[in-house]
Amino acid sequence: MSSGNSEPQAEPSSWTLAIRRFLQRSLPLKHLLPDRQPVFVGSWVYIFGVVAIAGLMWVVGSGVVLALFGPQWWHQSGVGRFVNSLHLWSVQVFFVFMVLHLWGQYFMASWRDGRAKTWMVGVVIFAFSIVTAFTGFVSQQNFAGQWIAVNAKDATNAAGIGSFFNVLNFGQMYGLHIALLPMLVATLVGVHILLVRMKGVVRPIENKPDAQPSHEEPAS
Amino acid sequence: MNTDDPQARYYTGIKMIRYDLVKEFVLALLAVSVLVVGLAGVFSSPDDPAVTIQTWATTNPVDFVTTAASELAGTSGTAGYGPPYTNTADAAQAVGPIAPQTWAGVSMPIDTAKDFVLQPLGFAAVGNPTLTTALQAYGAASSDQQTTWLTNYSTALADATVANEQVSVVSGEYGPVPDLMTGLLGLARTGALDGLLLQSGNLYQTDFTKPLLFMGDGEYLPNLAADQHLTGDQWGMMNETGLYPGQTWLWLFSFWYQIPPFNTAPNTDLLVTLLMIGLTSLLALVPFIPILRDIPRWVPIHRIIWRRYYGGR
Numbered sequence: 001m002s003s004g005n006s007e008p009q010a011e012p013s014s015w016t017l018a019i020r021r022f023l024q025r026s027l028p029l030k031h032l033l034p035d036r037q038p039v040f041v042g043s044w045v046y047i048f049g050v051v052a053i054a055g056l057m058w059v060v061g062s063g064v065v066l067a068l069f070g071p072q073w074w075h076q077s078g079v080g081r082f083v084n085s086l087h088l089w090s091v092q093v094f095f096v097f098m099v100l101h102l103w104g105q106y107f108m109a110s111w112r113d114g115r116a117k118t119w120m121v122g123v124v125i126f127a128f129s130i131v132t133a134f135t136g137f138v139s140q141q142n143f144a145g146q147w148i149a150v151n152a153k154d155a156t157n158a159a160g161i162g163s164f165f166n167v168l169n170f171g172q173m174y175g176l177h178i179a180l181l182p183m184l185v186a187t188l189v190g191v192h193i194l195l196v197r198m199k200g201v202v203r204p205i206e207n208k209p210d211a212q213p214s215h216e217e218p219a220s
Numbered sequence: 221m222n223t224d225d226p227q228a229r230y231y232t233g234i235k236m237i238r239y240d241l242v243k244e245f246v247l248a249l250l251a252v253s254v255l256v257v258g259l260a261g262v263f264s265s266p267d268d269p270a271v272t273i274q275t276w277a278t279t280n281p282v283d284f285v286t287t288a289a290s291e292l293a294g295t296s297g298t299a300g301y302g303p304p305y306t307n308t309a310d311a312a313q314a315v316g317p318i319a320p321q322t323w324a325g326v327s328m329p330i331d332t333a334k335d336f337v338l339q340p341l342g343f344a345a346v347g348n349p350t351l352t353t354a355l356q357a358y359g360a361a362s363s364d365q366q367t368t369w370l371t372n373y374s375t376a377l378a379d380a381t382v383a384n385e386q387v388s389v390v391s392g393e394y395g396p397v398p399d400l401m402t403g404l405l406g407l408a409r410t411g412a413l414d415g416l417l418l419q420s421g422n423l424y425q426t427d428f429t430k431p432l433l434f435m436g437d438g439e440y441l442p443n444l445a446a447d448q449h450l451t452g453d454q455w456g457m458m459n460e461t462g463l464y465p466g467q468t469w470l471w472l473f474s475f476w477y478q479i480p481p482f483n484t485a486p487n488t489d490l491l492v493t494l495l496m497i498g499l500t501s502l503l504a505l506v507p508f509i510p511i512l513r514d515i516p517r518w519v520p521i522h523r524i525i526w527r528r529y530y531g532g533r
Contacts, residue, residue, distance in 0.1 A: 031227060037239035038231050040529035050245055054252040075267060084267075085260035088464070093256055095469050108525060109516035111507035113230065123504040130469055137467055143268040144461045147445045149428075150436040151452060158313040158489035160320025163304045163327035168433070171426025200227040203234065204526040205517055 026198050034197075040204050045108070048101035055094030056189065060182060062087040067178045071141055071170075091133055102126060110202045118195040125188045132185055135177035138167050149173075266461045268448075271441055273417070273431055277408030280440045284408060285387045285401045286377045287438035291332040292400070293370040296437040299332040305433070306330060313487035315494060328429060336434050337404060340416040344407045351403040354396035361395060369395035385409065452477050472496070 065083050066074060074080035102122065111119035138149040149167045156162040166172055277284040290296040302311025304327040312321035338355070345351040358366065376389035386402060407413045417431040435441045442451060450456040455474040460466030476482045476492040485491055506512045516522060523530060 034241065035238060036236040037241075039235040039237050039532070040526050041239060042237070042528060043525050045525045047244075047248065050248045051252060054245065054249040055256070057249065058252060058256050081264065081267065082260060085263070085265040086256055088265040089259035089263070090252070090256045092259075092465055092468075093252055099469065104525065106506070107516045107519065107521040109513065109522070111513070116507035119507055120504045123500070127500055130467075133467060133469070140267075142266075142270050142461075143444070143448075144266065144450070144466070146270045146432065146435075147441065147448075147450050148457065150432050150441065151445070151450070151456060155489045155493050157301075157304060158321050158487070159493045160324040162321075163324045166328070166427070166429060168429040169427040174426070200230060203230070204529055205522045 027194065031200070032194075032197050038201065038203070041201060045104040046201070048097050048104055052094055052097035052101050053189065053193075055090050055097055056185075058086065058090035059094050060186065062090055063178065063182065071139065071174060075141065087136075091136070095129070095133070098126060098129065108202065109205055112202050112205075113199075115195075115199050115202055118192060118199065121188060121192045121195060125185060125192060128181065128185050128188065132177065132181040135173045135181060139170060139174045139177050141170070263464070266464045268461045271435060271444065272411065273408050273414045273435060274411040276435060276438065276440045277405055277413070280438075281382055281385070281387050281405055281409075282377065282380045283438050283440045285380070285405055286374065287434070288337055288401060288404050289370055289374050289377065289397070291336040291434065291437065292338070292397075293367065293374065294333055295374075296332055298330060298336075298433045298437050304328045313490040315487060315490055318490075318494070321490070330430065330433065332434075335430060336417065337400070340407060340413055341400060341403050343416060344403055344412070348403070350399055354399035354403065357396040358400060365395065369393065369397045373397045373401075453483065472499070 062083055066080070066087055069077075069080060074084035105119065105122065134148075134152070138145050138152065152167050153162060156165055156167055273284075287296065291299065294300075298305060300306065300308045300311055302308045303321050303325055306329070307326055312319060314322065338358075341351060341355055345355055358369075361369070372392050373389065373394040376392055376394070377387075380387050380389050382388070385405075387405060389398070404413065407416070414431060417434060418425045418428065420427070445451050445456065446454065448461050449459050450461070452474075455471070455478065457477075458467050458470040458474045473492065473496055476495060477488065482488050482491055502509065502512070
């Protein structure tokens with residue numbers, strides 16, 4: 001039976017559909033989990049970011065265990081001390097490879113061709129990672145943490161943030177360190193990865209005048 | 221080529237190869253696991269015990285009493301710190317009209333004489349006639365008289381001796397100050413002062429502002445930090461106790477504290493903080509800043525990174 005209506009049906013519209021279409025358009029699964037990459041990706045520099053993420057997973061995992069048993073645990077237990085050591089060294093690995101990743105991306109001018117947002121989110125991750133690590137160092141409840149807090153208060157007070165970011169307040173620093181800041185860093189890392197997958201990795205620098213580092217969108 | 225796919229269009233002319241991102245991540249995670257567990261197993265982590273006021277008063281009673289006298293006299297570092305602890309005039313750091321320390325105001329008011337000395341002694345004076353009398357005499361004296369006593373006593377402390385766990389000075393016009401200091405030293409030695417400086421009217425407490433400020437005003441804590449290369453002029457913010465790596469990523473922040481004009485300026489902390497905020501903002505905005513965004517094209521490090529790609533064309 002024919003309906004006799006040859007006019008095309010209007011596409012329904014809703015916020016949900018708009019988001020779905022945006023995601024389908026911007027981040028199809030083949031881009032989120034691609035099985036092919038441009039040939040220039042076969043370089044060691046691309047490993048740094050992946051290793052940094054692996055380091056972050058160890059940071060979060062060891063931190064969750066430390067938080068689970070409480071701030072006193074690692075001072076009193078051999079197992080706790082070992083978990084704290086895992087936390088310390090994974091933080092070091094995370095930062096070493098994050099910095100290598102950052103400098104690698106700088107010398108690749110990875111912000112080109114519409115990737116400025118990805119770069120900027122990366123720098124924000126770096127900055128918030130430093131703040132997160134700092135709150136961890138002042139939350140150690142040992143001499144190092146005690147002195148770092150006494151010493152650092154002058155910078156936070158001079159900057160006018162000491163009133164609401166009191167480095168001498170263990171409860172505040174510990175809360176920020178185990179909850180708010182890690183969630184922020186993890187979320188930003190997620191956004192960073194999604195931005196990389198949405199755009200794909202940047203093409204190698206071509207030393208031609210029309211291929212200078214730029215933040216312009218590629219011509220479609 | 222899929223013309224509907226922006227990535228496919230972007231990579232036009234570039235050979236695509238099979239690449240297993242998930243396998244790469246799993247291998248990276250395994251490698252990091254071996255590295256982290258190995259480092260933790262071999263090197264462990266530092267954990268020098270925190271210094272307490274009890275430790276301080278027991279180990280260096282003269283420094284404790286000297287600091288306590290300066291808290292009572294209002295001449296300590298905290299007493300003249302400025303915001304957020306005190307209203308001390310001209311104490312806040314500023315760079316021209318930029319004065320965030322002043323703008324933030326005194327949000328954690330601290331009266332060092334009352335909070336660090338007189339109030340704790342008030343608790344200790346219960347059932348202690350000598351201390352009660354000393355507190356009453358001190359409270360009844362004029363401000364000038366108190367200043368005279370404390371100035372004389374602080375001067376005499378330079379030649380103080382320690383005997384039988386007591387700090388003694390030569391005879392002089394000190395009023396009740398020696399009794400007050402003896403009482404506070406005794407309180408500190410028992411560990412009670414550590415607790416009294418934390419009390420806030422609530423059972424639960426996590427704010428260590430007062431005891432840390434008090435300890436920071438003395439020489440005992442900073443000297444221990446200097447021994448461990450932790451002070452500001454020793455790149456201390458990026459160091460840890462022992463030979464362990466600390467916050468090495470703060471090397472640039474620490475660097476400015478080592479060189480003029482920063483290390484001689486009265487507003488070093490604000491200058492360095494503003495500089496680092498500026499540099500971090502520059503780093504974030506590199507994609508939009510000529511020269512900074514062009515350096516990667518001029519410096520041929522990218523030729524090394526992509527050498528196989530360039531060589532294969």
